[in-house]
Amino acid sequence: xxxxxxxxxxxxxxNYIFYLLSDDDYLVLRESYRHLQCQVCKKIDxxxxxxxxxxxxxxxxxxxxxxxxxxxxxxxxxxVKKIVEDNGISGIRFIELPxxxxxxxxxPTVEVLVDRSQPGHKYNEPKCPNCGRYRxxxxxxxxxxxxxxxxxxxxxxxxxxxxxxxxxxxxLLVSQQVMxxxxxxKVSGIMxxxxxxxxxxx
Ligand SMILES: [Zn+2]
Numbered sequence: 001x002x003x004x005x006x007x008x009x010x011x012x013x014x015n016y017i018f019y020l021l022s023d024d025d026y027l028v029l030r031e032s033y034r035h036l037q038c039q040v041c042k043k044i045d046x047x048x049x050x051x052x053x054x055x056x057x058x059x060x061x062x063x064x065x066x067x068x069x070x071x072x073x074x075x076x077x078x079x080v081k082k083i084v085e086d087n088g089i090s091g092i093r094f095i096e097l098p099x100x101x102x103x104x105x106x107x108p109t110v111e112v113l114v115d116r117s118q119p120g121h122k123y124n125e126p127k128c129p130n131c132g133r134y135r136x137x138x139x140x141x142x143x144x145x146x147x148x149x150x151x152x153x154x155x156x157x158x159x160x161x162x163x164x165x166x167x168x169x170x171x172l173l174v175s176q177q178v179m180x181x182x183x184x185x186k187v188s189g190i191m192x193x194x195x196x197x198x199x200x201x202x
Pocket of ligand 1: 038042
């Protein structure tokens, strides 16, 4: 079976759900998440943050059907939610944006294990002495280290997310079947990048 990364296209908006952008373009963590912030590296526990209600004034601009916020979380509109539900695709919890009917943050609920003994993710030091997170995680794993789901009708996520100096960026993966459903429906805002089986020899 072939698998694909849901790869967001660039857009001109800076959408954040966990942060506010100050007038001088600084990222300010929203009040609701202060208790989740590491006092040393200033990152927050994004997984715990997604369990909390969104703040009422969160706004997501842009007209794509599916995309990623600047703080790394996927969002979609009613059309995508309906495509997912009508086709029996599992693996996503939709959090409606307060006061906006046509916009949802997509929280992956099916997490697959990553075999860390195989080549894959790369980690940039330093590692935070307080929370233990690396400054950056990159170099997306190939298929071979992932415990892939047997049911193809699912959107899933590896247990290791990519990470930059601000924090984690969610990773959504789909089977060829799910990719084709989204392509036929012309879901905008994303591309599909096929995942190679393993790293080239040598
Ligand atoms: Zn830390």
